[in-house]
Amino acid sequence: MKLPNILTVSRIFLSPVFIIAFLFHSLGSYILCFFLALIIELSDFFDGMLARRYQQISDFGKLMDPFADSISRFSIFLCFLSDGLAPLWVIAIFFYRDTLVSIIRVFAVREGFVVAARPSGKTKAWVQAVSIWVVLMIMIIHKAGWWLPLRDVAQFHTLTSIVIAISAAVTLWSGIDYWNSNKQAVYNAMNIKPTA
Numbered sequence: 001m002k003l004p005n006i007l008t009v010s011r012i013f014l015s016p017v018f019i020i021a022f023l024f025h026s027l028g029s030y031i032l033c034f035f036l037a038l039i040i041e042l043s044d045f046f047d048g049m050l051a052r053r054y055q056q057i058s059d060f061g062k063l064m065d066p067f068a069d070s071i072s073r074f075s076i077f078l079c080f081l082s083d084g085l086a087p088l089w090v091i092a093i094f095f096y097r098d099t100l101v102s103i104i105r106v107f108a109v110r111e112g113f114v115v116a117a118r119p120s121g122k123t124k125a126w127v128q129a130v131s132i133w134v135v136l137m138i139m140i141i142h143k144a145g146w147w148l149p150l151r152d153v154a155q156f157h158t159l160t161s162i163v164i165a166i167s168a169a170v171t172l173w174s175g176i177d178y179w180n181s182n183k184q185a186v187y188n189a190m191n192i193k194p195t196a
Helices: 003-022 027-053 059-082 088-110 119-144 153-189
Strands: none
Touching (some): 059 088, 059 119, 059 153, 088 119, 088 153, 119 153
16 A cells, blocks of 8 residues: 555545534534545545656556545535535536446446546546535634624525535536547447437
8 A cells, every 4th residue: 555545545534534523513523624625635636646756556546546536525515415505416416427437437448448537527626626615614604603794594505505506517517528538438338329
């Protein structure tokens, strides 16, 4: 287990810690959640950077990195859903997109190639990370009562829903991009000839 892989696995173990902290619904727990989310995203950045710099890219890392990303971010968005910060269909987009990309990767392997990371995927990752940080900051400000407009529950929920909806829109675009770029592999593996 090299350092990049340790960082990858750490995101999986930090995910339930985030959920437990979130369930306390206190100012202190929300602040802790913000720093946990920061650690999770920084580990995602550094594991890839270190693996490339020290030539420690492994099959384990290639497999576990996207899995750890999905587990950690989806755990956080599920917490937001439990607090009514976004409708169910918006959160479902995150789940469906990652499931679709995982299925595409499986079919691609059957066709003898690995699905390369796309710019849309990297954009999706950063937009999700920023949206998580922003929502948690809004929750902290609302809980502490530091800013008068955010003391209003309706405005608080509206603002968090907008932030998460923007992230969901980018996630949906990324899923469509991955499908359009790799659908032929799925068709080939399933012996399907797409109609014109």
